Amino acid sequence: MKNHLILFSLIGLALSSSLLNDEFKEKMKELNEKISSSLISNTEEKKFVDDKIEEIEVNKTKIVSTDGSPIVDDDGGYTGPYSKEFYEGDILLTKEQLNTIVSDTRSKRQVQWNSYYPNNIWKGSPIPYSFDRNFPSNKIPSVRAAIKFWESQTCVRFIENGNGRARVRFINGNGCYAMIGKTGGEQVISIGYGCDWIGTIAHEIEHTLGVWHTQARYDRGNYVSINAWNVLPNQMYNFNTQSQSYTNLFGIPYEFGSVMHYAENDFARDRSRPTIVARNGYERFQHSMSNYLPTFYDIKLINTYYKCYDACPRKITCSNGGLQDVNNCNRCKCPSGFSGTYCESISTSGCDRILTIGSSPTNITATAGWSGLYSVTYNECALHLKPATRGRRLEVTVTTGSGMSSWNCYGAGVDVRMAADPAMTGIRICRPNTRFQPIVSDSDRMVLNLFSRINYVSFTFTARMI
Known part of the structure; x- marks a missing residue:
C-alpha cells in the first residue's frame, strides 16, 4: 500500500504522481493538524480513555489458556486492509472530495448525500467492470464471489466487460483501495497483496457503491472514543467525523461488527493497545470491531440507499429482524439461522x-x-439457545478447541449474538485453546453463529439459564 496517487475528478484518470503527491501531502498535513488539535486537546477524553484501557488490560488477564500457556496479543504484524498513504486507509479521493474534506473537516458521510446525488450512485443499469490485463487469474474467483454476494443481497447489478463510460476496473495495486461512489469515468478497485478474500473485496465494493467507514459517522462519539494518544502522529486525519447536516444514516444503527468499521487498533503506534475504545455500556464489543463479511445492516444500508425496496409494490412483514427480499418480493431475507417465507x-x-x-x-x-x-466463501452453522423458562436470560462460557485462528477471526470463528435484535452482530471469538469470560444475553434468546472458510473452528460451551 505505497501508492501515492489520488484519482481526480469525474474523468477518473491519474495525473502525474509528483503533482499528486505534493498536493495530497499538503492537504493531508493540513487536515491532520486540524484533527490532531481537536482530539489531543481534550483532557477529559484522555482521562476516560486511560481509565478504559486500564479496564481492558484487567479483562485480558481473565482470559485463560486451556493448556496453561500465557495469552499473548499477537496479530502476526497484520495491519488490516488499510494503508498509511490513503485517506481513511483505503479511499481514493476526487479533487472535489479532497478539497471539501479539508475545508470542512466534518463533511464526510456514511453514504454520499450531497449536490451530486443521485448522479454519484450506480443506478438504472448494471455496473460495467473488467480486470486489468495484469490482474492475477487466481484472484478473479474471489472478486466474482464478492460481486455475486452483493447481487444476491441487493438490487445492484454488475456486468463483466460491459460497455459504459462509467465503469470499474479491478487492478493488482499496492494494497486494497477504492473510490467513493460513481465518479463518471473509469475508476479502479485495487485488490493487492493480502486483499484477495471475499470480505475485503466486498468492503471495497461497498466504498465504490458510495459508503464511508462506520466509525466516521457523526454519532460515533456515543459509542466509541478515539485514543488519539496512540494514533500514529501523521495519521490523525483517518479519525475525522461527519457533519450531521451532510449525512443520511437511513436509520441504520451503529454496528461495531460492520464490515465498514475499523478494527480496534488500526493506525496504532502500539498495536497491543487500541486506537478505538468502546464507551460505557458497549465494552463487550471492544474486541469485535470490523467483520469477515458485510452484515445484515450493511446490506440494508445499500438496499435503502439504492431504493431497492421501492421495487417491491406489495410490502410484507418479516419476523426475527428479517427484511423483504429485493430479489424476490414475496419472501424475506433472514438473519443467520432463521428461515421460512417470513423468517x-x-x-x-x-x-x-x-x-x-x-x-x-x-x-x-x-x-x-x-x-x-x-x-x-464461508461454511456456516447456527446454534439457537432458548431458556427453559420464557423471559429468562442466558449465560454462555465459551472454550475454543483446535481449529483456525486468524487476525480478527477472518478465517474462522464464532459470532455470539446476544442482543435482542437477532440481526445485530455480536462478540466474535476465534483464539484456539482459550476459555473466555461468560457472555450474558440481553433477552431470552442467543444465537451462536459458527463460520469458517479455512480449515475449521471447534468449541465447547457451557450454557445456563439465569
Whole structure:
C-alpha cells in the first residue's frame, strides 16, 4: 500500500504522481493538524480513555489458556486492509472530495448525500467492470464471489466487460483501495497483496457503491472514543467525523461488527493497545470491531440507499429482524439461522439446531468447517439457545478447541449474538485453546453463529439459564 496517487475528478484518470503527491501531502498535513488539535486537546477524553484501557488490560488477564500457556496479543504484524498513504486507509479521493474534506473537516458521510446525488450512485443499469490485463487469474474467483454476494443481497447489478463510460476496473495495486461512489469515468478497485478474500473485496465494493467507514459517522462519539494518544502522529486525519447536516444514516444503527468499521487498533503506534475504545455500556464489543463479511445492516444500508425496496409494490412483514427480499418480493431475507417465507422459523437443517437451556449447566461441542477446507466463501452453522423458562436470560462460557485462528477471526470463528435484535452482530471469538469470560444475553434468546472458510473452528460451551 505505497501508492501515492489520488484519482481526480469525474474523468477518473491519474495525473502525474509528483503533482499528486505534493498536493495530497499538503492537504493531508493540513487536515491532520486540524484533527490532531481537536482530539489531543481534550483532557477529559484522555482521562476516560486511560481509565478504559486500564479496564481492558484487567479483562485480558481473565482470559485463560486451556493448556496453561500465557495469552499473548499477537496479530502476526497484520495491519488490516488499510494503508498509511490513503485517506481513511483505503479511499481514493476526487479533487472535489479532497478539497471539501479539508475545508470542512466534518463533511464526510456514511453514504454520499450531497449536490451530486443521485448522479454519484450506480443506478438504472448494471455496473460495467473488467480486470486489468495484469490482474492475477487466481484472484478473479474471489472478486466474482464478492460481486455475486452483493447481487444476491441487493438490487445492484454488475456486468463483466460491459460497455459504459462509467465503469470499474479491478487492478493488482499496492494494497486494497477504492473510490467513493460513481465518479463518471473509469475508476479502479485495487485488490493487492493480502486483499484477495471475499470480505475485503466486498468492503471495497461497498466504498465504490458510495459508503464511508462506520466509525466516521457523526454519532460515533456515543459509542466509541478515539485514543488519539496512540494514533500514529501523521495519521490523525483517518479519525475525522461527519457533519450531521451532510449525512443520511437511513436509520441504520451503529454496528461495531460492520464490515465498514475499523478494527480496534488500526493506525496504532502500539498495536497491543487500541486506537478505538468502546464507551460505557458497549465494552463487550471492544474486541469485535470490523467483520469477515458485510452484515445484515450493511446490506440494508445499500438496499435503502439504492431504493431497492421501492421495487417491491406489495410490502410484507418479516419476523426475527428479517427484511423483504429485493430479489424476490414475496419472501424475506433472514438473519443467520432463521428461515421460512417470513423468517418465522428457526433453521434446523445441516448443523443448525435449537437447544433448550435450563438452570443446570449444559455442556455442548460444535464444529464448523473441516480439516483441509480452503474456500472463497464461508461454511456456516447456527446454534439457537432458548431458556427453559420464557423471559429468562442466558449465560454462555465459551472454550475454543483446535481449529483456525486468524487476525480478527477472518478465517474462522464464532459470532455470539446476544442482543435482542437477532440481526445485530455480536462478540466474535476465534483464539484456539482459550476459555473466555461468560457472555450474558440481553433477552431470552442467543444465537451462536459458527463460520469458517479455512480449515475449521471447534468449541465447547457451557450454557445456563439465569
